[in-house]
Amino acid sequence: MGCANDESSCTVKNVARDSKKPNGSASIDAVSLAIIEQLQEDGRRPYAAIGKAVGLSEAAVRQRVQKLLDQGAMQIVAVTDPLTVGLRRQAMVGINVEGDLEPVADALAELNEVEYVVITAGSFDLIVEIVCEDDEHLLEMINKRIRTLPGVRSTESFVYLKLRKQTYTWGTR
Amino acid sequence: MGCANDESSCTVKNVARDSKKPNGSASIDAVSLAIIEQLQEDGRRPYAAIGKAVGLSEAAVRQRVQKLLDQGAMQIVAVTDPLTVGLRRQAMVGINVEGDLEPVADALAELNEVEYVVITAGSFDLIVEIVCEDDEHLLEMINKRIRTLPGVRSTESFVYLKLRKQTYTWGTR
DNA sequence: CTCTCGATTGCGGATTCCGTCGCTTTGAGC
DNA sequence: GCTCAAAGCGACGGAATCCGCAATCGAGAG
Numbered sequence: 001m002g003c004a005n006d007e008s009s010c011t012v013k014n015v016a017r018d019s020k021k022p023n024g025s026a027s028i029d030a031v032s033l034a035i036i037e038q039l040q041e042d043g044r045r046p047y048a049a050i051g052k053a054v055g056l057s058e059a060a061v062r063q064r065v066q067k068l069l070d071q072g073a074m075q076i077v078a079v080t081d082p083l084t085v086g087l088r089r090q091a092m093v094g095i096n097v098e099g100d101l102e103p104v105a106d107a108l109a110e111l112n113e114v115e116y117v118v119i120t121a122g123s124f125d126l127i128v129e130i131v132c133e134d135d136e137h138l139l140e141m142i143n144k145r146i147r148t149l150p151g152v153r154s155t156e157s158f159v160y161l162k163l164r165k166q167t168y169t170w171g172t173r
Numbered sequence: 174m175g176c177a178n179d180e181s182s183c184t185v186k187n188v189a190r191d192s193k194k195p196n197g198s199a200s201i202d203a204v205s206l207a208i209i210e211q212l213q214e215d216g217r218r219p220y221a222a223i224g225k226a227v228g229l230s231e232a233a234v235r236q237r238v239q240k241l242l243d244q245g246a247m248q249i250v251a252v253t254d255p256l257t258v259g260l261r262r263q264a265m266v267g268i269n270v271e272g273d274l275e276p277v278a279d280a281l282a283e284l285n286e287v288e289y290v291v292i293t294a295g296s297f298d299l300i301v302e303i304v305c306e307d308d309e310h311l312l313e314m315i316n317k318r319i320r321t322l323p324g325v326r327s328t329e330s331f332v333y334l335k336l337r338k339q340t341y342t343w344g345t346r
Numbered sequence: 347c348t349c350t351c352g353a354t355t356g357c358g359g360a361t362t363c364c365g366t367c368g369c370t371t372t373g374a375g376c
Numbered sequence: 377g378c379t380c381a382a383a384g385c386g387a388c389g390g391a392a393t394c395c396g397c398a399a400t401c402g403a404g405a406g
Contacts, residue, residue: 028258036258039251043216046362046394057386062364064384073257076249078212079341084246085201085209087343092265092293092300094331109338117338120265122331127265131343158267158295165282165290168252170260170304219363219393233354235395 028073031056032064036074039065040169043076079168082131089132090160093142094124096153101125104151113141124156201246204229205237209247212238213342216249252341255304262305263333266315267297269326274298277324286314297329 028036034054038045047065048058056064068074082090097104101119108128109117116129128146132138138159147155201209207227211218220238221231229237241247255263270277274292281301282290289302301319305311311332320328 033258036251036253041250043249043251048362058362059364059387060385071257072254074251074253076216076251077214077341078209078216078247078249079252080209080247080343081245082343084244085206085343092291105335105337114338115340115343117336118265118333119335119337120331121334123329124331127331156296158293158297158300160291161294162278162292163290164278164292165287167288168250170253170255170258170288221393230355231393232356232395236353 028068032068035061035064036068037169039074039076043078087131087133089134089138090163091130091132091138091142092158092160093128093130093146094156094158095126095128095146096155097125097151098153099151104149107149108146111141111145113137113145201241205241208234208237209241210342212247212249216251260304260306262307262311263336264303264305264311264315265331265333266301266303266319267329267331268299268301268319269328270298270324271326272324277322280322281319284314284318286310286318 031054035050035056038050038053047061050056050065051058051061054061065074069076082088095104095108105117105119105126108114108126111130113130113132114128115131116127118127119125120127130138130141132141142155142157146152204227208223208229211223211226220234223229223238224231224234227234238247242249255261268277268281278290278292278299281287281299284303286303286305287301288304289300291300292298293300303311303314305314315328315330319325
């Protein structure tokens, strides 16, 4: 039983037991983190290969992945390179609002071109990221769609010159 | 989506032919876009199911997916919810630099906690997003890691209060 | 018209996925 | 200490999927 083939599996298991997180919401131990790490490298990697890497059976990996997906801790998706898809103008926009922030944030989240909406503490109330095809499109978005929203007091745009780093590997350094 | 299954394939194909992009890098027609859309919903969806949805055989879908992956237009990865993984403090940081931007951007990109590095036109030279475990960790990053980098003149932080929207569906509205 | 080249299809075998069963461990309650 | 329930894991077999390969189709050049 124990470790039939690899002693590495035992190691991993023991590490897993020790990593009790009396944390906030869900319990993600070291093994699940290792599984996530595998899927961050390749979202389509077979369960058996993941199992071999983290020291678990194929069924156990499958069960844990399903649970992670169900509880919303992780999702497996395709992400594209904006430039390759023909989206050449991106910008971060800081927004100041008068009154309640939430309805403005909701309205911004409705826009397809808006990729990212976050309420912040700082000299901007809201920060959004928008992805456009070209300058004209970008201008249209900022001028016609964002600045005309009721409650928007002012905006400041930061047009992307070069995207230097973008990762999706939170939590697994 | 809208149409049945059989003639939909023809439609998609025709649309595909018309969408010639004399663009910069690669050519992504409507069919590949539809495939990407499928994989944005579920990165592990079987090729046969995707083929049925976009009007292509399983082998053709597989080939196109492989090509999209090879040319770097798309990647299939697991993304996690930062809060669930125990990362509770995020911030956007605007940075002003004296001298060459690139080495500073490179140094920032080296940091594990830095998720996003972009060179912008606007009142900030650089904008980065950082993901931390708690306030102490965040303070350490900004104060010890970022502000001490040679060339960094000043920083302004925007701590996240609420992440309202975050999508990965570029290019496929 | 013919030829070439890239994309697509169909097919068979290896692999993987998925439901299920039984075992072990853990923790709560008496 | 004992029992019981629940959860996690390994094993197994059938169905579905993945993968490579050869043949086919269609568009464009000569």
